[in-house]
Amino acid sequence: MTRENNFIAHLDLGPRPWIVGHRGACGEAPENTIESFLLAIAQGAVMIELDLQLTRDGRLIALHDWDLLRTAGAPIVGEDATAAEIQALNVGRYQERSATAPTVEEILDALPPGFPLNLELKCRNADQRHYARALQRAVAGRRQLLVSGFEWNLLRQVREILPDIPIAPLAHESLPPVLVAARELRAAAVHCHHEAMTTEFVEEASRSGMPVLVYTVDDAAIASAQFAMGVAGVFTNYPGALKKGEG
Numbered sequence: 001m002t003r004e005n006n007f008i009a010h011l012d013l014g015p016r017p018w019i020v021g022h023r024g025a026c027g028e029a030p031e032n033t034i035e036s037f038l039l040a041i042a043q044g045a046v047m048i049e050l051d052l053q054l055t056r057d058g059r060l061i062a063l064h065d066w067d068l069l070r071t072a073g074a075p076i077v078g079e080d081a082t083a084a085e086i087q088a089l090n091v092g093r094y095q096e097r098s099a100t101a102p103t104v105e106e107i108l109d110a111l112p113p114g115f116p117l118n119l120e121l122k123c124r125n126a127d128q129r130h131y132a133r134a135l136q137r138a139v140a141g142r143r144q145l146l147v148s149g150f151e152w153n154l155l156r157q158v159r160e161i162l163p164d165i166p167i168a169p170l171a172h173e174s175l176p177p178v179l180v181a182a183r184e185l186r187a188a189a190v191h192c193h194h195e196a197m198t199t200e201f202v203e204e205a206s207r208s209g210m211p212v213l214v215y216t217v218d219d220a221a222i223a224s225a226q227f228a229m230g231v232a233g234v235f236t237n238y239p240g241a242l243k244k245g246e247g
Contacts, residue, residue, distance in 0.1 A: 018233030027237035030092035043240030220245025
């Protein structure tokens, strides 16, 4: 079985190209919330991408920024707070909405069973081993999961503790190094910024059996150009609009 066949065996996303909801459908609903995830699913996203951080009390909660100033108006650092302290805040305040940051367990309970999820692991000061163990406990027995992140050392911890989970290292501009890391991690895919993408990179990743997904694409013309280069999928804040543009 090739690596790409292995990716498909773990994540059934249907035919390409893949439209992935970035933090759900965060252009239209508060990011990284149950509302946003469900909206992306309703709009036809084949997978949901979400960010996870480890709280002070060892819970994995959906947060992108290191603090909650932008989303909730609170100068609280996620890794320094408890899950209860974070969940007492309105993380939809920046959109003049009401929303709560969910834990990964709440996300898995709220979404359709087995719906594909891309868990982007965000870790700045938290203990990486504790993070990987918390992830192991939270996703035990759950399939249709892809783990990604810019912290490749954390991904190495995850690979050791969860040897069979699909992994995708993230990169912004450093394309050659991400392929080296991907091969070392036995990655299922690679995720990169769309502005750095080249046909040569997609072809090299493909020769290693790894589909390439790019972020963050909200324009149908840009998405089409990426797909023409061989990119397998795009992360978008507007999955419904992008699907219509690709239709």
